[in-house]
Amino acid sequence: MKKNLFKPVAYAMIIASVTFASCKKDNPGTDPGADDGTRWITVTGAYPDESGTAGNGGTRAYAISPENAADPNYVIDLFKQDGSKYVVGFGLKSERTARVQASADGKYLYNIQYTGTEGGVFNKYSVSGEGQYEEVGYELNTAVILGTSPRWVKAAEGIGVGVSFGDARDSYTGTAPDYVYQHPKGKIRIANIDLNSTAITNTGSIDIELDEDLEEQGYHIWRADVPILNQAKNKLFIGVGVRKHDLEADGPVAGRGGALSWPTTSAYERDLGTVTYVVDYPSLRNPKMIESTKAVTDNLSYRTMTQYVGDDGHVYQAATSMGSGHQILRISKSTNEYDNNYDFNLNTALGIDDAGIRAWRYIEDGVGVVLYTRTSTAGGYVALINLNDKTATKLNIENEADAGFSGLTADQNGGVELTGTFGQFQNIGVVGDYVYVPMSPNGKDGNLYVIDWKNETVKKGAKLKNASGSFYLGAY
Known part of the structure; x- marks a missing residue:
């Protein structure tokens, strides 16, 4: 397979001026400092917008103790309303579903608001139990660098x-009927955020230049996602979405919203492997693309993290492209290249042939937990995996076959599309020997499941009360 090359371009910005210019609070809140020693577990959920689109209206959070999390008689009614007002938990700032991250000890939540007039604004909250969250530090307007709909994660603790991805050219020139294909190129912008001091500490920008051979085949970048630092914290790995324009087409076609663009081929016609963008850290310079020969599915997601640093120092990466892939790849800690001798295949491990990884979390000692759907049947499923011996154990969840996890197309659901919870899922919580997974189908009650990953057992914990068009989508 051909190697991709990026041409680096310096992104000249004075970090101090960016940081202070983007602060939106004159008197930032301070850490309240009250800490009774409880390791709070935050559960988040999304509710519908005014038009009724499921999970698209915003995000609420509620913090419970480990004891309450494991108690099936304890009830979280996160979407309870008094009239039109939500009365349980805390509303995180975001016009649409918040992209939430958390500190390892559960004391802080972090979020960059998604779309709208405040899209791109970073917020930090201290956690004190139940609905007690307090905004601390500065609000940072990352939209100056990343736009109002950035992809972001906690790339390492703190x-x-x-x-x-943006600044792409039109994929055509000319007018009908004399359209000519034009490669869109584009740019990836990067912002580094100190989560402790709430400050932007560095920025970077890359002009995309693929190999001439790849561009001539129509391959192009369309998204950057899920950045993570390696164990040595000297390399940053960024997931990249790749598509292939159909160069046999006669010209552009109208897409969503009516804008013209050159049509793409089916994902099955792709022979370019999974690719990841690597840049030096903290300089954010010297970009390089690495390519896997084991998978052809992108390393990106909708709202969840897809790659983690293992105890062994390697990066483990789900090549899942928002649920269409079933493999976990490995990037070597010694070479910072794909280890093309390694391939974890969830289908092989489970003895099936139709799994799609929707979310996963590395835990410890090569063990992880995976949330997956299947193309042959509705529902959402959970498995413990061992990346060392490449095995998997499916866990039994009470309502796992409910279509509210996987979703249904309009044709499958009487003309109305059903959004699946797993397609929106954000985070799997881990505290010591226990994994916390909220399981609620779209609009239906569920439970917080507590997994003892060492003994491979699962227990039904706190009850999750739901409401129409809502679902629980993360534990932290």
Whole structure:
């Protein structure tokens, strides 16, 4: 397979001026400091917008103790309303579903608001139990660098990284009927955020230049996502979405919203492997693309993290492209290249042939937990995996076959599309020997499941009361 090359371009910005210019609070809140020693577990959920689109109206949070989390008689009614007002938990700032991250000890939540007039604004909250959250530190307007809809994650403890793809050219020139294909190129922008001091500490920008051979085949970048730092914290790995324009087409076609663009081929016609963008850290310079020969599915997601640093120092990466892939790849800690001798295949491990990884979390000692759907049947499923011996154990969840996890197309659901919870899922919580997974189908009650990952057992914990068009989508 051909190697991709990026041409680096310096992104000249004075970090101090960016940081202070983007602060939106004159008197930032301070850490309240009250800490009774409880390791709070935050559960988040999304509710519908005014038009009724499921999970698209915003995000609420509620913090409980480990004892309450494991108690099936304890009830979280996060979407309870008094009239039109939500009365349980805390509303995180975001016009649409918040992109939430958390500190390892559960004391802080972090979020960059998604779309709208405040899209791109970073917020930090201290956690004190139940609905007691307090905004602390500065609000940072990352939209100056990343736009109003950035992809961002906690790339390492205390370090957030946001990325965005943009500035792409039209994929055609000319007018009908004399359209001519034009490669869109584009740019990836990067912002490094100190989560402790709430400050932007560095920025970067890359002009995309693929190999001439790849561009001539129509391959192009369309998204940057899920950045993570390696164990040595000297390399940053960024997931990249790749598509292939159909160069046999006669010209552009109208897409969503009516804008013209050159049509793309089916994902099955792709022979370019999974690719990841690597840049030096903290300089955010010297970009390089690495390519897997084991998978052809992108390393990106909708709202969840897809790659983690293992105890062994390697990066483990789900090549899932928002649920269409079933493999976990490995990037070597010694070479910072794909280890093309390694391939974890969830289908093989489970003895099936139709799994799609929707979310996953590395835990410890090569063990992880995976949330997956299947193309042959509705529902959402959970498995413990062992990346060392490449095995998997499916866990039994009470309502796992409910279509509210996987979703249904309009044709499958009487003309109305059903959004699946797993397609929106954000985070799997881990505290010591226990994994916390909220399981609620779209609009239906569920439970917080507590997994003892060492003994491979699962227990039904706190009851999750739901409401129409809502679902629980994360534990922290």
